[in-house]
Amino acid sequence: MFQDSSPETIETSMQAAWEAFLIYRKTTLKQRADFMRAIAGEIEKPGDELIQTAMKETNLPEARLRNERARTIFQLNSYASFCESGQWMDVRIDTAIPDKNPPKPDIRKLMVPLGPVVVFGASNFPFAYSTAGGDTACAFAAGCPVIVKAHPAHAQTSEIVAKAIEKAAADCYMPKGIFTHLHGAAAAVGERLVKHPCTKAVGFTGSYAGGKQLFDWGNQRNEPIPVFAEMGSVNPVFLLPGKIKTDVVAVARQCAASITLGVGQFCTNPGIIVGIDNEDLRVFMEALSGEIRIIAPAPMLHPGIYKNYVEKRATALSQNEVTEVAVAEKEAMFNEGTATIAATTAAEFISNHLLQQEVFGPYSIIVKCKDLTEMKAVAEHLEGQLTCTLMADENDILNNSSLVDSLQNKCGRLILNGVPTGVEVCLSMQHGGPFPATTDSRFTSVGGDGIRRFSRPLAFQNWPDELLPEELRNSNPLGIWRTVNNEPTKDAIVLPT
Amino acid sequence: MFQDSSPETIETSMQAAWEAFLIYRKTTLKQRADFMRAIAGEIEKPGDELIQTAMKETNLPEARLRNERARTIFQLNSYASFCESGQWMDVRIDTAIPDKNPPKPDIRKLMVPLGPVVVFGASNFPFAYSTAGGDTACAFAAGCPVIVKAHPAHAQTSEIVAKAIEKAAADCYMPKGIFTHLHGAAAAVGERLVKHPCTKAVGFTGSYAGGKQLFDWGNQRNEPIPVFAEMGSVNPVFLLPGKIKTDVVAVARQCAASITLGVGQFCTNPGIIVGIDNEDLRVFMEALSGEIRIIAPAPMLHPGIYKNYVEKRATALSQNEVTEVAVAEKEAMFNEGTATIAATTAAEFISNHLLQQEVFGPYSIIVKCKDLTEMKAVAEHLEGQLTCTLMADENDILNNSSLVDSLQNKCGRLILNGVPTGVEVCLSMQHGGPFPATTDSRFTSVGGDGIRRFSRPLAFQNWPDELLPEELRNSNPLGIWRTVNNEPTKDAIVLPT
Numbered sequence: 002m003f004q005d006s007s008p009e010t011i012e013t014s015m016q017a018a019w020e021a022f023l024i025y026r027k028t029t030l031k032q033r034a035d036f037m038r039a040i041a042g043e044i045e046k047p048g049d050e051l052i053q054t055a056m057k058e059t060n061l062p063e064a065r066l067r068n069e070r071a072r073t074i075f076q077l078n079s080y081a082s083f084c085e086s087g088q089w090m091d092v093r094i095d096t097a098i099p100d101k102n103p104p105k106p107d108i109r110k111l112m113v114p115l116g117p118v119v120v121f122g123a124s125n126f127p128f129a130y131s132t133a134g135g136d137t138a139c140a141f142a143a144g145c146p147v148i149v150k151a152h153p154a155h156a157q158t159s160e161i162v163a164k165a166i167e168k169a170a171a172d173c174y175m176p177k178g179i180f181t182h183l184h185g186a187a188a189a190v191g192e193r194l195v196k197h198p199c200t201k202a203v204g205f206t207g208s209y210a211g212g213k214q215l216f217d218w219g220n221q222r223n224e225p226i227p228v229f230a231e232m233g234s235v236n237p238v239f240l241l242p243g244k245i246k247t248d249v250v251a252v253a254r255q256c257a258a259s260i261t262l263g264v265g266q267f268c269t270n271p272g273i274i275v276g277i278d279n280e281d282l283r284v285f286m287e288a289l290s291g292e293i294r295i296i297a298p299a300p301m302l303h304p305g306i307y308k309n310y311v312e313k314r315a316t317a318l319s320q321n322e323v324t325e326v327a328v329a330e331k332e333a334m335f336n337e338g339t340a341t342i343a344a345t346t347a348a349e350f351i352s353n354h355l356l357q358q359e360v361f362g363p364y365s366i367i368v369k370c371k372d373l374t375e376m377k378a379v380a381e382h383l384e385g386q387l388t389c390t391l392m393a394d395e396n397d398i399l400n401n402s403s404l405v406d407s408l409q410n411k412c413g414r415l416i417l418n419g420v421p422t423g424v425e426v427c428l429s430m431q432h433g434g435p436f437p438a439t440t441d442s443r444f445t446s447v448g449g450d451g452i453r454r455f456s457r458p459l460a461f462q463n464w465p466d467e468l469l470p471e472e473l474r475n476s477n478p479l480g481i482w483r484t485v486n487n488e489p490t491k492d493a494i495v496l497p498t
Numbered sequence: 499m500f501q502d503s504s505p506e507t508i509e510t511s512m513q514a515a516w517e518a519f520l521i522y523r524k525t526t527l528k529q530r531a532d533f534m535r536a537i538a539g540e541i542e543k544p545g546d547e548l549i550q551t552a553m554k555e556t557n558l559p560e561a562r563l564r565n566e567r568a569r570t571i572f573q574l575n576s577y578a579s580f581c582e583s584g585q586w587m588d589v590r591i592d593t594a595i596p597d598k599n600p601p602k603p604d605i606r607k608l609m610v611p612l613g614p615v616v617v618f619g620a621s622n623f624p625f626a627y628s629t630a631g632g633d634t635a636c637a638f639a640a641g642c643p644v645i646v647k648a649h650p651a652h653a654q655t656s657e658i659v660a661k662a663i664e665k666a667a668a669d670c671y672m673p674k675g676i677f678t679h680l681h682g683a684a685a686a687v688g689e690r691l692v693k694h695p696c697t698k699a700v701g702f703t704g705s706y707a708g709g710k711q712l713f714d715w716g717n718q719r720n721e722p723i724p725v726f727a728e729m730g731s732v733n734p735v736f737l738l739p740g741k742i743k744t745d746v747v748a749v750a751r752q753c754a755a756s757i758t759l760g761v762g763q764f765c766t767n768p769g770i771i772v773g774i775d776n777e778d779l780r781v782f783m784e785a786l787s788g789e790i791r792i793i794a795p796a797p798m799l800h801p802g803i804y805k806n807y808v809e810k811r812a813t814a815l816s817q818n819e820v821t822e823v824a825v826a827e828k829e830a831m832f833n834e835g836t837a838t839i840a841a842t843t844a845a846e847f848i849s850n851h852l853l854q855q856e857v858f859g860p861y862s863i864i865v866k867c868k869d870l871t872e873m874k875a876v877a878e879h880l881e882g883q884l885t886c887t888l889m890a891d892e893n894d895i896l897n898n899s900s901l902v903d904s905l906q907n908k909c910g911r912l913i914l915n916g917v918p919t920g921v922e923v924c925l926s927m928q929h930g931g932p933f934p935a936t937t938d939s940r941f942t943s944v945g946g947d948g949i950r951r952f953s954r955p956l957a958f959q960n961w962p963d964e965l966l967p968e969e970l971r972n973s974n975p976l977g978i979w980r981t982v983n984n985e986p987t988k989d990a991i992v993l994p995t
Contacts, residue, residue, distance in 0.1 A: 023903065026903075026907075027903070083984075086984070088981070088986070091947075093925045093926040093945075093947070094926055095922070095924040095925060095926040095927075103920065105922055105924075106916060106922065108911075108922060108924060108926040108927060109926055110925075110926045110927070110928050113906065115939070115940075116907075216717075216722070217717075220713075220714075220717045224882075224932075224933045224934070225713070225933055225937065226933075227938065227940065385721075395962065395964075395965065398965050399965075406520065406523075406524070409610065409956060410523075410613075412956070413954070413955065413956060413957065414605075414956070414957040414958075414959055415956065415957070415958055415959065415961075416959040416960060417958075417959065417960050417961045417962075417965075418960060419603060419959060419960045423600065425592070425602055425603065425605060427592040427602075427605060428590045428592060428607075428981060428984055429590040429591055429592040429605040429606055429607045429957055430592075430605060430607070430957060431607050431955045431956060433954075433955070435721075435954075436723075437721070440722065441724065442612070442954040443612075443950070443951075443953070443954045443955070445955060448590075450588075450590070450955070453940070454940075456940070457910070457930075457932075457939040457940045458910065458928045458930070458940075458942060459906060459909070459910060459911070459912065459928060460910065460911040460912070460926055460927060460928035461911075461914075462911055462912065462913040462914065462916060463913060463914050463915060464912075464914045465892065465914075467892075468892065468895050468896075468914075482986050484585070484925060487580075487583070489585070489979050489986050
């Protein structure tokens with residue numbers, strides 16, 4: 002057990018982070034990338050100790066944790082490369098037009114860091130969305146120091162990762178205060194961190210209640226700051242008639258695997274399945290039920306998550322017009338999540354808002370629609386989502402364009418004939434979505450574009466070449482992509498003499 | 499006089515805007531650009547009627563208004579071109595890697611519109627930051643319908659411009675509800691608009707009190723929405739020793755012209771001048787005073803602005819250790835703003851927060867520092883700004899890097915040996931800055947990048963080419979810049995067969 006950080010420790014840490022910011026913001030892209038790669042290297046070194054500690058704290062199986070560590074290392078390395086590419090800096094250069102009336106000055110813009118970023122990690126990803134996870138990597142790439150509040154459910158794991166970051170920071174001659182690891186089971190620690198004047202942004206992955214609280218604190222400050230909170234999602238899957246007629250068993254299997262993957266403890270877990278109430282859906286439900294019944298219950302992350310799952314599932318199942326469709330047959334031990342499928346009618350789903358709230362765990366509810374019109378009504382009634390999925394053939398898409406349009410308005414990622422679980426780490430990934438999936442749908446927390454959350458544009462007007470940051474100089478010494486007089490190019494700028 | 503829009507009118511308008519959104523979001527980039535260009539054309543047609551009406555309502559001189567109309571037309575046309583270029587869509591494509599384990603799906607991301615945008619125009623820019631101004635143009639480019647609440651101080655001007663937009667919308671077969679023009683002198687109208695569930699974003703240019711109120715309303719909604727408020731700035735100018743020694747009279751003239759331009763009614767008006775208290779500064783103050791004394795008082799935008807100017811100036815001048823340095827000598831008529839320069843010490847400036855609040859009008863305060871250390875303390879004590887300016891030679895910059903760094907942390911645009919007034923409309927422009935200059939320093943309200951405020955990324959995973967939006971198709975039919983497998987290109991994608 003770790004003691005909560007005291008107000009004095011928080012004060013000292015934030016001051017140190019600010020001092021570090023004044024130095025770190027001036028590092029080159031290569032220095033930042035090298036630091037990130039060094040962290041990636043250090044995370045591997047504790048080897049089994051890290052995996053064993055995480056297994057003990059999170060109940061996640063060894064293979065999953067090894068994969069997640071590899072993913073975390075990949076994230077750090079790939080965001081390092083993206084950082085170094087300079088693309089995220091969105092360099093825009095407009096050269097002077099002295100004979101315009103009035104004369105047009107030379108203006109050059111790039112992204113600069115916001116300042117110290119406070120990161121709150123996720124309980125379900127002890128590596129990839131925690132201490133050295135995506136938020137931390139993006140903040141370092143942007144040029145921001147990071148203060149991590151360890152997740153109390155895996156505080157020891159977080160300690161080991163923090164030590165790896167500290168080692169990398171020392172090896173790379175990073176300023177003291179570039180990274181701080183604090184503990185805090187009490188909400189007061191989070192509140193102090195978010196409200197501290199030196200804090201300039203917040204990254205969070207977790208529950209709606211937690212994320213919304215941080216968002217409100219961030220906005221209530223004298224100087225409001227951006228709080229990017231990824232607060233989960235129910236990730237609806239729509240079964241369209243053509244696809245379900247021809248491929249029902251395969252689709253049911255895909256859904257079952259996605260619902261139960263990692264005991265359903267993913268923010269992209271499909272929590273709602275929407276279909277037309279006909280014979281095909283009956284076959285789908287039967288096939289899905291067959292899969293679900295044989296899933297062995299498995300330990301959830303911690304008793305708090307388990308208790309929440311049991312209670313929220315019970316509440317959902319007790320609602321009017323909700324029936325239980327299938328439950329995993331093997332008896333569950335304490336803390337084990339039992340896969341469960343419920344069903345309801347579209348009319349009931351639309352009238353009862355509770356039914357679209359996330360039940361974090363291996364649970365999904367089937368929403369039975371009378372027809373495609375009712376299916377579209379369900380789509381329009383949805384809250385913002387990280388993902389929406391269509392199980393559909395080409396004709397289904399062409400014949401239901403208003404449904405497809407409606408889903409585009411609801412989510413950050415629209416999947417066709419796949420499952421929402423499995424968030425690829427790449428530039429094209431959008432891991433974000435309209436509220437309440439996140440607090441700002443204009444940003445992503447996965448992929449190199451996540452760096453944008455922690456940076457802002459700064460324009461230099463009328464500066465001589467030799468005094469500009471190197472990203473903006475005529476010769477383009479870093480060889481990065483820049484938009485010069487409205488056209489992207491890697492070329493140097495040759496000014497008329 | 500126009501009556502405030504009723505709650506029923508607001509409700510009907512917002513519903514119509516939502517219906518229009520469902521159609522307009524599917525328009526091509528070319529259709530949006532054509533619509534914007536048509537608006538630009540229509541704004542020219544009312545000719546003198548528009549200029550005369552604006553002159554009557556705003557007291558702005560004819561030449562200024564003709565320039566501002568030209569600027570507004572240029573904005574619409576240039577944002578139309580940027581819209582059509584597709585660059586703002588930040589297209590990212592990662593092609594599938596089927597033999598990866600697990601297989602990597604094809605993912606393609608572009609920007610999609612947020613939904614209906616409510617725009618609150620500025621009193622000081624009846625054209626360029628009002629009804630058909632930058633916010634409206636950016637929202638249309640992003641694919642969002644616009645609801646403008648006319649500024650009560652130029653409601654008739656706003657009506658004429660609104661009619662021009664409506665004519666263009668009809669000519670371009672835009673959906674009903676694409677643009678709505680409402681009136682509201684009461685705050686309740688603004689509150690209803692910001693809090694309406696169909697509103698998905700807000701653009702505002704004006705006072706801190708107004709902008710902060712809209713920001714709070716936006717965040718207090720059940721579904722918080724982004725509110726981009728540009729709330730003005732005091733735009734400090736730092737006089738560095740080398741430059742001021744060699745160029746004192748020219749710098750004083752530049753400052754005087756910038757302080758009094760448009761009766762000081764610009765959000766980039768330089769309201770603070772920071773110098774070292776020595777003989778050179780005395781010469782500077784004398785030269786500046788000479789210029790200020792001969793500036794003829796001129797009518798301000800409206801009596802409310804005038805009253806505010808007189809009161810805020812009086813309050814500033816009544817502060818401890820604040821002295822009056824120069825006042826325009828010609829007697830002012832009612833509603834005319836009299837150019838005024840005050841002075842204080844750095845110690846007083848740092849200890850009295852009131853002295854860095856904006857006095858909207860032709861007013862500036864000189865802050866006298868004992869030395870460069872105190873000058874840096876002043877810089878560090880500043881709130882967020884749209885701009886900071888350095889009057890400096892190359893040695894000044896090289897010898898004062900920590901001051902330069904400090905100013906970079908405070909503003910969105912850093913000007914060297916120029917003046918902050920004059921906001922060039924181009925892609926490299928950053929018109930934004932840390933709070934309280936704006937509510938989100940990560941965005942700009944001038945330049946094509948302003949479109950980002952009203953759009954968000956949407957990723958398509960595993961979609962066949964023919965069902966994708968054309969911006970994302972392999973053949974790149976629009977010929978736009980896209981980042982494919984991490985590299986920017988205009989090339990078509992050739993997939994392995």
